[in-house]
Amino acid sequence: MNDSAHVSHDAAHDAAGRGPIDEVLLAEPRGFCAGVDRAIEIVERALKRFGAPIYVRHEIVHNTYVVNDLKAKGAIFIEDLAEVPPGATLVFSAHGVSKAVRSEAAQRGFQVFDATCPLVTKVHVEVAKLAREGYEFVMIGHKGHPEVEGTMGQLTEGIYLVEEVADVAQVQPRGSKLAVVTQTTLSVDDAAEILAAVKARFPHVREPKKQDICYATQNRQDAVKVLAPAVDVVVVVGSPTSSNSNRLRELAERLGTPAYMVDCAEDLQPGWFQGLGHGARVGLTAGASAPDILVQHVITRLRELGAVAVRQVQGVTEDVHFPLPRGLGDRSMNEAAAAAATAATAATAATAAVDPARS
Numbered sequence: 453m454n455d456s457a458h459v460s461h462d463a464a465h466d467a468a469g470r471g472p473i474d475e476v477l478l479a480e481p482r483g484f485c486a487g488v489d490r491a492i493e494i495v496e497r498a499l500k501r502f503g504a505p506i507y508v509r510h511e512i513v514h515n516t517y518v519v520n521d522l523k524a525k526g527a528i529f530i531e532d533l534a535e536v537p538p539g540a541t542l543v544f545s546a547h548g549v550s551k552a553v554r555s556e557a558a559q560r561g562f563q564v565f566d567a568t569c570p571l572v573t574k575v576h577v578e579v580a581k582l583a584r585e586g587y588e589f590v591m592i593g594h595k596g597h598p599e600v601e602g603t604m605g606q607l608t609e610g611i612y613l614v615e616e617v618a619d620v621a622q623v624q625p626r627g628s629k630l631a632v633v634t635q636t637t638l639s640v641d642d643a644a645e646i647l648a649a650v651k652a653r654f655p656h657v658r659e660p661k662k663q664d665i666c667y668a669t670q671n672r673q674d675a676v677k678v679l680a681p682a683v684d685v686v687v688v689v690g691s692p693t694s695s696n697s698n699r700l701r702e703l704a705e706r707l708g709t710p711a712y713m714v715d716c717a718e719d720l721q722p723g724w725f726q727g728l729g730h731g732a733r734v735g736l737t738a739g740a741s742a743p744d745i746l747v748q749h750v751i752t753r754l755r756e757l758g759a760v761a762v763r764q765v766q767g768v769t770e771d772v773h774f775p776l777p778r779g780l781g782d783r784s785m786n787e788a789a790a791a792a793a794t795a796a797t798a799a800t801a802a803t804a805a806v807d808p809a810r811s
């Protein structure tokens with residue numbers, strides 16, 4: 453380790469100027485998923501095309517930085533459609549909306565762009581299709597989460613929320629046809645346990661062909677399963693309202709590694725890394741709604757606290773893109789090529805910034 457790399461004399465450093473953190477390990481994948489990327493782009497394009505203000509029902513994604521950035525650009529976030537003036541442009545958040553919200557927006561005559569993640573829409577479509585075939589539903593999810601309200605709100609009755617195994621005993625379907633759906637951002641392991649309890653009580657329950665928990669949630673949890681055992685502390689970048697970020701922190705703790713969630717670099721507390729001893733490693737990941745700039749800020753802060761090296765753990769490479777809604781233009785070939793070139797340049801710069809001895 454090169455001690456001359458330490459320039460900060462933060463309180464977290466010892467008399468020799470060494471901080472308690474040796475190495476930062478970055479989970480891969482981490483941060484933005486395709487649904488979040490698309491949702492933010494929809495608001496930004498709507499602002500460019502129609503001008504401010506653009507109304508957005510609920511936080512477009514659950515991240516404070518993203519929401520504040522869009523507010524500064526002219527987005528107005530609302531919960532109740534009564535707050536939206538006639539003729540305005542309205543965007544539904546990535547979490548999706550109930551049928552009642554959708555029809556109220558249509559009745560009020562807003563120009564609507566739907567930023568519901570296509571993977572949430574897939575669940576809505578499945579619920580509607582099976583309901584027409586006479587199915588009732590067990591929904592595994594968290595009460596009050598907007599995605600759960602949106603999915604449950606595809607029906608007016610016959611969908612029963614189950615948050616934990618104990619809730620399964622309370623489900624009283626009226627008919628014999630029962631299907632199960634889940635929130636997309638759950639703990640994969642918790643959902644499997646609850647699903648097992650549902651199947652034990654209702655052996656003929658119909659499961660989705662492909663699980664509803666999305667690829668991004670699954671991949672980020674898989675990455676934490678690799679990361680957490682290799683580090684002393686895990687830091688998750690994500691806002692308190694972000695379901696998938698909370699699940700990452702919980703998962704790391706379940707694997708026996710102390711874990712903390714931060715909304716921004718200023719939330720990092722040096723005390724989390726005290727007493728770890730030299731050679732300590734910090735694992736860093738980010739929820740699907742947390743932008744990379746926040747991860748970079750946290751890395752900078754960890755370097756101030758003494759981190760010498762930053763290394764990316766190998767993981768799955770994601771290549772998922774969702775098209776934009778009609779009326780906002782699609783990502784043209786030129787734009788896609790420009791984005792790929794920018795990403796390649798950024799990746800090269802990031803690699804150069806990583807300690808060559810550890811990369």
Ligand code: SF4
Nearest residue numbers: 485487488569636666
């Ligand atoms: S976390 Fe999954 S469901 Fe949610 S926006 Fe991202 S890809 Fe879509």
